Amino acid sequence: MPKETVGSGARSGDVLLMVGTTKGAFLFTAAADRGSWRMDGPHFPGEEVYAMALDQRGGSPVLWAAPGNPFWGTTMRRSDDLGSSWSGKEERPVKFPEGSEFSLRRVWQIAPGPADDPDRIFLGVEPSCLFESRDGGDSFAPVRGFLEHEHREYWTPGNGGLCMHTIVQRPDDPDRILVAFSTGGVYVTTDGGESWAPSNRGVRAEFLPDKHPEFGQCVHKVVSHPDRPDRLFLQNHWGLYRSDDWAGSWEDIANGVPSDFGFAMAMHPRDPDTVYIVPLESDQFRCTPEAKLRVYRTTDAGASWEPLADGLPQQGAFETVLRDAMCTDGSEPAGVYFGTRSGSVYASADDGDSWSLVHDGLPPVVCVKAGVIA
Amino acid sequence: MSSDPTGAGVEARTTVILPGALRPLAGDRSTIVVEGEPRTVGALFASVRETHPAVWDRVFTEQGELRPHVNVFVGRDDIRWSGGLETPVSGGAEVTILPAVSGG
Numbered sequence: 001m002p003k004e005t006v007g008s009g010a011r012s013g014d015v016l017l018m019v020g021t022t023k024g025a026f027l028f029t030a031a032a033d034r035g036s037w038r039m040d041g042p043h044f045p046g047e048e049v050y051a052m053a054l055d056q057r058g059g060s061p062v063l064w065a066a067p068g069n070p071f072w073g074t075t076m077r078r079s080d081d082l083g084s085s086w087s088g089k090e091e092r093p094v095k096f097p098e099g100s101e102f103s104l105r106r107v108w109q110i111a112p113g114p115a116d117d118p119d120r121i122f123l124g125v126e127p128s129c130l131f132e133s134r135d136g137g138d139s140f141a142p143v144r145g146f147l148e149h150e151h152r153e154y155w156t157p158g159n160g161g162l163c164m165h166t167i168v169q170r171p172d173d174p175d176r177i178l179v180a181f182s183t184g185g186v187y188v189t190t191d192g193g194e195s196w197a198p199s200n201r202g203v204r205a206e207f208l209p210d211k212h213p214e215f216g217q218c219v220h221k222v223v224s225h226p227d228r229p230d231r232l233f234l235q236n237h238w239g240l241y242r243s244d245d246w247a248g249s250w251e252d253i254a255n256g257v258p259s260d261f262g263f264a265m266a267m268h269p270r271d272p273d274t275v276y277i278v279p280l281e282s283d284q285f286r287c288t289p290e291a292k293l294r295v296y297r298t299t300d301a302g303a304s305w306e307p308l309a310d311g312l313p314q315q316g317a318f319e320t321v322l323r324d325a326m327c328t329d330g331s332e333p334a335g336v337y338f339g340t341r342s343g344s345v346y347a348s349a350d351d352g353d354s355w356s357l358v359h360d361g362l363p364p365v366v367c368v369k370a371g372v373i374a
Numbered sequence: 375m376s377s378d379p380t381g382a383g384v385e386a387r388t389t390v391i392l393p394g395a396l397r398p399l400a401g402d403r404s405t406i407v408v409e410g411e412p413r414t415v416g417a418l419f420a421s422v423r424e425t426h427p428a429v430w431d432r433v434f435t436e437q438g439e440l441r442p443h444v445n446v447f448v449g450r451d452d453i454r455w456s457g458g459l460e461t462p463v464s465g466g467a468e469v470t471i472l473p474a475v476s477g478g
Binding site: 069070071072073090091092095096097098099100101102103104 | 395396399427428431432433435436437438439441443444473474476
């Protein structure tokens with residue numbers, strides 16, 4: 001049996017790095033300088049953990065995880081002691097309504113809701129749907145406007161399943177939410193979830209005869225900065241895009257990248273012009289180009305991209321970084337983190353300028369989240 | 375004991391044998407005993423759902439389908455090959471829930 005976990009041991013001011021894998025979750029803790037990391041885990045051994053979150057809206061940190069057991073289904077777990085213990089309901093709290101034809105396959109995203117409403121939590125799940133809790137995670141219900149969307153019969157699963165992996169909320173208007181899923185593309189609501197409209201103008205679908213359909217794109221990730229909520233960045237299944245009108249239209253920004261295919265994308269915590277990606281060679285060979293593990297960074301909102309390779313393997317590195325396996329923390333300078341399908345986790349403590357290995361030998365990494373403990 | 379496969383009029387209890395992973399959801403017991411005369415696996419698990427909803431919740435999806443990597447046996451027979459939820463259950467039968475060998 002795996003060793004007993006003891007919790008992250010994180011204290012106020014520490015950085016907590018949460019890593020979800022296909023066989024459990026791991027917590028890494030570092031002091032503010034992020035000079036060394038202490039690992040704790042596995043949590044939920046044997047269970048896939050595609051979604052984790054650190055929620056500090058209520059005044060004390062809460063860790064969320066959605067472990068999926070290959071036999072017995074997916075549930076929600078929370079920790080109020082930074083990973084020393086986890087609690088959850090015996091009955092799974094995330095279910096589609098009986099008679100809806102749908103059964104939960106996986107939770108892909110846990111998104112704490114508005115800052116001033118700590119009882120509100122969103123989930124992006126497979127098959128694609130947005131779920132919402134209004135009681136701090138005790139119960140979840142599907143957002144009806146999305147569950148019953150007239151396009152649903154046309155949405156088709158990609159290799160990862162019909163997964164809702166992205167939830168973007170506007171800090172200036174809680175009724176405006178953007179979601180993205182594969183395949184279906186980007187949809188937005190302006191009325192708190194009652195109605196949803198596709199917003200994919202300019203985003204191409206290489207795998208369809210019509211390269212620019214209204215919906216049906218295979219979007220892999222969308223990020224936004226709270227200080228500039230109208231601006232969005234999008235990593236597509238072929239394509240890098242920016243929108244300056246909250247998904248009204250999308251502009252190609254694949255300027256100077258070795259490939260515009262990829263999964264992961266992360267927003268700088270303070271600079272709305274700085275974004276990180278990890279390009280992959282192609283949809284036919286989903287590995288880092290030239291066998292070099294390189295993060296690409298733009299600091300001018302996509303006008304140009306620069307490779308970041310200091311400290312990363314530059315020979316024989318056939319790596320894949322999946323759509324939720326990259327993130328930043330709120331530190332100054334920013335911490336940037338990613339995990340690979342081969343089980344390595346890397347960290348930068350200087351905005352991405354240099355990197356170091358946090359840990360290798362983990363199961364395939366599918367989720368990386370980080371934050372500074374308040 | 376009667377040879378009647380429906381179990382009508384015979385020992386009116388069925389024992390559901392739980393795998394280790396589900397025992398914490400049943401008070402750390404290894405079995406659930408269902409009194410009465412469930413005539414089918416579906417009826418048996420309807421009773422289990424009433425008394426142990428969390429156990430049912432892990433064996434079946436929210437649409438009432440047996441999870442794809444969970445196997446249920448009546449005696450030694452896998453119900454997937456003997457009628458699914460319509461498989462008859464004899465009085466005194468043992469019904470075993472087991473995780474499948476699938477995995478990676």
